Amino acid sequence: MAATAIRLPRSMALVAARRFSAAPALTATTRRCCIRSPTSAHILSTTTLRFLSNSSSSPAPPSVVEIDGRKYNTDKWFNTPANVIAAASRRLHLQEDHPVAITRQIIESRFPAPTFRYVNSLHPVVSTFQNFDSLGFPPDHPGRARSDTYYVNSDTLLRTHTSAHELETFRANASPGFLLSADVYRRDEVDRTHYPVFHQMEGARVWDRRTEADEKGDLTAAILRDLAKLQEHGIAVEDPNPPFHDETNPRQAPQHSPSEVEALGRHLKRSLELMVVEVFSRAKKAKALAGVETTDEPLRMRWVEAFFPFTSPSWELEVYYEGDWLEVLGCGITKQPILDAAGVPSQMAWAFGIGLDRIAMLLFQITDIRLFWSQDERFLSQFRGVSTDLDKLRQFVPFSKYPACYKDVSFWVGGDGSLHNNDVMEVIRSVAGDVVEDVQLTDSFAHPKTGRQSLCYRINYRSLERTLTNAETNRLHDDVNEALVQRLGVEIR
Incomplete structure (x- = not known):
């Protein structure tokens, strides 16, 4: 998303269609024998170990998989690779002095307790109801596809957004507001700003008609009283939009009055x-x-x-920074059916979502998302002590720039000729781990006589911590080719 080398997502946590990722490294030498999370002693189940060891030659899934200390039965929907499973126990947003955790702390500082409660330790495996149905996603929404989402079985998956916990958090009704931070998972392209594991924050603030409304049951006065408590910032803000627009950004009538929507929007934006x-x-x-x-x-x-599916009216906030407009977050007034389903129909709320990794990349000027998962002291030592003293925060200083090694792989698509780009990316990443910096589709054509489809991908192998030798890169590329043949049924050209 901008003039910096950072692309901020179109709507951060509130948009299920956008991606952003990160996962621990499994190098060419470790991917068959070392399946421990790089920062902990957590070890995957024996079944998963066997699955990883055989994954390049056999796509058969394990019958049981352990994710962050819990075991689950799998079925034909299972498509979660071992490197993603290993990342589920990392929780970078809670790791002291980590850039993602520091970013979370900075945001939380603007939403103080006890008005806001911080929810940061929810397990990453959720039901399809939590992730999609509770938020009104239609049955044919593309986010439900196995090409986009990591499934454990047909009813269970690794959450794709923090909004998966929105219903239960509203139902808990433990405070007037909450900030929910968590690791989320999506299958996506391979480049310097995307990774299969990333971090989001979901925030909300509620007002209750039973205790805060006036004699007519209206919340406008209560919301404006709280707005008056917020400080002024003195920064230029362009906001040509009306509080709502019945055709393009509608108010939820008749539940929400025009004055309530205007007041709530002002409180949210400030x-x-x-x-x-x-x-x-x-x-x-x-x-x-x-x-x-x-x-x-x-x-x-x-x-x-x-x-957004969960709010109306809805807005995005953009910031002009270093010569360009950056899209920072998405927000809006919570859809009333969500609050009704949570058992709090008397409440009215605003909500927002933001991508912590993207903001951390901007805050620290980190241009490669893989660094967040590095265990190199040259990276980690730059942030020591910041969690306890945010005034020590300083921009990241790159410690190396090792050479890239580009290699192409061309193949005929097998079967019915259909192949999802994310499937190719997933195979390459699961074999090469963090040694692959980016993957690009450079050529695509159909044979004029047979109609067979041919694809060519360029893979950039580059370690963040050392120079790769030609011999190990060649071996790694051979492993990638073999895995593409075995798992996707392609024919190498």
Whole structure:
């Protein structure tokens, strides 16, 4: 998403269709024998070990799999590779002095307790009801496809967004607001800004008609009283949008009155503007501490109308930073049926979602998402002590730039000629792990006589921590080719 080398997602946590990823490394030498999470002693089940060892020659799934300490039965829907399973116990958003955890702390500081409760330790495996049905996703939504989502079985999956816990958190009704941070999982392309595991934060603030409404049952006055408690920030904000638009960004009538929607929108926007000011102010200070020259250009923000399945009206917040508009987050007024289903129909709420990894990449100027999963002291040592003193935060200083090694693989698509791009990416990543920096489809054509489809992918092998030798890169590429043949039924050209 911008003039920096960072693409911020179209709608962060609130949009199920956008991706962003990260997972622990399984190098050419370790992928068959070392299946431990790189930062813990957590070991996958024996069944999963056998599955990983044989994965390049046999696609048969295990009958039982252990994920973050819990065991699950699998079926034909199972498509979760061992490197993703291993990442499920990492929880970078809770790892002290980690950039993702530091980013979470900075955002939480703008939403203080006891008004906001922090929910950060929910297990990553959820039901299809939690992830899709509870939020109104239609049965044919593309996010439900095995090409997009990691399934354990037909009814169970690794959550694709923090919104999977929205219904249960509203139902708990433990505080007027909450911030829910978690690791989430999606199958996606391979490049410097995408990884199969990433982190999101979901936030919400509620008002209850039973205790806060006026004599007419209206919440406007209560919301405006809380708005008055929020500080001013003095930053230029472009907001040409009306509080709602019945055709393009509708109010939820008759449940929500026009004045309630206007007041709630103002409270939501001010709250998030204050959070963004905090993040970008710290980004500027971090540059200064690292001795990086900064511009005197003032921070600017703007609101644009948006659409999300869980909110209406909805907006996105963009920030003008270093010469371009960056899309930072998505938000809106919670759909009333979600609150009804949670057993709190008297409540009205706003909600937002934000990608922690993307914000951390911007905050620390980290241009390769794989670094978040590195155990190299040259990376980790740069953030020591920041969790306990956020004023120590400084911009990341790259410690190496090892050479890239590009190799192509061309093949005829087998079977009925259909092949999802994410399936190719998944096979390459599961074999090469963090040694693969990016993968690009460089050529596609159909044979003029047979109609067979041919694809060519360019794979960039580059380690973050050392120079790869030609011999090991060739062996790794041979393993990738073999896995593509065995798992996808392609014919190498």
